[in-house]
Amino acid sequence: MQIQVNDSLMNVNVLFSEADIRERIKQLSEQINKDYGTENTLIILIVLHGALLFASDLVRNLGMPTEIETVRIKSYEGTSSTGNITLVTPLPKDLTDKQILVIEDIVDTGRSIDFLLKELRKTNPKSIKVCSLLDKPEAHEFPVKADYVGFEIAKHFVIGYGLDLDGKYRNLPYVADLKKA
Numbered sequence: 001m002q003i004q005v006n007d008s009l010m011n012v013n014v015l016f017s018e019a020d021i022r023e024r025i026k027q028l029s030e031q032i033n034k035d036y037g038t039e040n041t042l043i044i045l046i047v048l049h050g051a052l053l054f055a056s057d058l059v060r061n062l063g064m065p066t067e068i069e070t071v072r073i074k075s076y077e078g079t080s081s082t083g084n085i086t087l088v089t090p091l092p093k094d095l096t097d098k099q100i101l102v103i104e105d106i107v108d109t110g111r112s113i114d115f116l117l118k119e120l121r122k123t124n125p126k127s128i129k130v131c132s133l134l135d136k137p138e139a140h141e142f143p144v145k146a147d148y149v150g151f152e153i154a155k156h157f158v159i160g161y162g163l164d165l166d167g168k169y170r171n172l173p174y175v176a177d178l179k180k181a
């Protein structure tokens, strides 16, 4: 598939197929189930919009009681970060003493998750961990480390499986990068 990005025609190059993602989600959920056990409730905090597809596949494999919550933060326009993070929706209420697992689609510069973790810590939860489908270690500008990572990737802009380009292509069932056609 080819798509137009600004003035360039780009090839959509699959990095992780549907099967790759399914298999990795199985492994991640096994690890999360092992770490948390089956007794205590886990708050699943889905960071909208990007993490929607990943989270909905991941939670189906979790064995503990969960409460699903969402938060929307925004930083990217096109393929670059604006540098300004905003909390578009409020944090869920009553997070004090709760176990929270934040679900992200990608940690890139780390600015978004750094911002969100600071906001969450103000609510005095029992614990906060982060599970991100993708991580770009070479792009980090903030000292963040996700506790669970699906795949580490290079410093390339990716789309699909929740990740957008100006709001589009989130529905692609795979993760792809863009190469000049």
Ligand SMILES: O=P(O)(O)OC[C@H]1O[C@H](OP(=O)(O)OP(=O)(O)O)[C@H](O)[C@@H]1O
Pocket: 047, 048, 049, 050, 051, 073, 074, 075, 076, 077, 081, 104, 105, 106, 107, 108, 109, 110, 111, 112, 113, 163, 164
């Ligand atoms: O580590 P960073 O450099 O901050 O980049 C990661 C963030 O960027 C994307 O969000 P975006 O603001 O594009 O919103 P979206 O999830 O609605 O696409 C993504 O979902 C992460 O939240």
Ligand SMILES: Nc1nc2[nH]cnc2c(=O)[nH]1
Pocket: 076, 106, 108, 109, 156, 157, 158, 159, 160, 163, 164, 165
């Ligand atoms: N779609 C998309 N959003 C991002 N937000 C931060 N990095 C990325 C990326 O590589 N792709």
